[in-house]
Amino acid sequence: MSMHSYSPLGKLRWVVAICCVILILGIIGYAYLIDKNDSVIEKNEILEKVETLGGEDYGYTYISSYVKKYGIENVNTYKLNNVESYLEANYYKALPEERELAKSVALLFVEHYYDNIDLNDKDTVTDAVLYCLFASIGDPYAYYRSAKEFEEYVGSLEGGEEFVGIGVLMNQDTLEVLMVYPDSGAKEAGIMPRDVIVGVDGKSASTVTNEELLDMIKGEVGSTVKVTVSRGGELIEFDVVRKVLTERSVLYDINDEKIGYIQITQFLKDTPTQFKEAVDYCEDMGAVALVIDVRYNPGGLLNSVVDVIDYLTPDLPTRRIASYTESGQEYVFYTDDGHSVDLPIAVICNSGTASAGELFTAAMRDYGEENLLKTVIIGETTYGKGVAQNSYKLYDKSGITYTIGYFNPPSDVNFDGVGVIPDLEVKEESTKDAPLEKAYEKVLELTNVNGGVEINLGAAA
Secondary structure (H helix, E strand, O other): OOOOOOOHHHHHHHHHHHHHHHHHHHHHHHHHHHHHHHOOOOHHHHHHHHHHHOOOOOOOOOHHHHHHHOOOOOOOHHHHHHHHHHHHHHOOOOOOOHHHHHHHHHHHHHHHOOOOOOOOOHHHHHHHHHHHHHHHOOOOOOEEEOHHHHHHHHHHHHOOEEOOOEEEEEOOOOEEEEEEOOOOHHHHHOOOOOOEEEEEOOEEOOOOOHHHHHHHHOOOOOOEEEEEEEEOOEEEEEEEEOOOEEOOOEEEEEOOOOEEEEEEOOEOOOHHHHHHHHHHHHHHOOOOEEEEEOOOOOOEOHHHHHHHHHHHOOOOOOOEEEEEEEOOEEEEEEOOOOOOOOOOEEEEEOOOOOOHHHHHHHHHHHHHHOOOOOEEEEEOOOOOOOEEEEEEEOOOOOEEEEEEEEEEOOOOOOOOOOOOOOOEEOOOOOOOOHHHHHHHHHHHHHHOOOOOOOOOOOOOO
16 A cells, blocks of 8 residues: 655645735736726716816817717727717708717716716617717607617517507607507506606616616516506506517407497507508498597507508599608608598597607598598697607617608698697596597588598699
8 A cells, every 4th residue: 555745845835836826816806906997987087077178179070089088988989980970961950069969978978877887898888878879969759779679679660569568658758658558467457548657676767768667667478567657746656467468559340330440559560451451341341430549659650651541542643641851852652552441530639649640640630621531630639749760770780760850741731849739629538438439429420421522633732
């Protein structure tokens, strides 16, 4: 049997070696921490530089140069410059001057992101700076979205499955519920249109973006999310169960009096197909009139609402459905699908009817005033959003959305900031659906006027 002996000198060598390794690792770690801390400028120093340098014009072409001079150095300059170039080329009005814009971006960054993100992560800092940029250009409908957020945004316009069941109107300041889908978790919990979402799972709207709030609402089917809303000045918290809900943007039925009811909740990619199905069903069932409900419709795709209007209106090549401007150029849509509806139509709208929903309402009003359709608009003055946005996917699959110009109904009278005023104002009541009742009443009256619709070609518009 052999035996091994260990000398004291050997043990000492091992101890010394281990100590050296620990010392070296400690030095490396300390150096890393020093470098990490040195790479992040102090918040107060950024504010001081913004204050002292903000008024000086260095002749920079892009805000990235100013932002870096203020001390926010860990940004992707190429991406920031690329986004600013998109804005310069396509934004519908003049942007703030570079140094003023950079000053606003830096101040917002310090206020909202400095203490809440990893300042050493270049992608995270760049995302934060871009969020601040889009909050500073004066466009309430402008957004930067990360790759994940942009994919979900595009998917929401395509239509598909909803897990909570709400439609929202989102701008820089608020996240307002415009519609609640039947049989949804939100409906069962008690969330109502006009509720303003102010928190999700304990996170407040004052500390996270609206996009982040929406992202937090989504989750695994069957799980529960706490949604806090402001309703009439009171904060109410709901436990909402996420359910699979196949989204339909068009719901329809016909009553015993043969009045077809069609609700358009949003103008998505598949909305025209669903709308045509609804109209065809009502006509096949012998409908004598239609009631089209666009209350709480937050809008959607311009091509979608144009196709829906086109399906109702007679083909008159010189009559416009809608128009929009982009980079100073006007683009016009005309009726050309070979289909029209020869039935009286009542449209119901309210203050939650926005954007494409307002364009539809205004078009029905305009065609009615020109005797091209027999229409009546009932309800409340609409939201007042008459500007269009375009979205662009960036090289890293993130995306930007911003206003490109105004869109107008057939009359060419824009309603941005004003809304569409109904022919007959009817307020919503808590005890009954007064606008819907009035719509049924008025549309029946229209069926007895002249026995039909007189088509007046008139002059080109």
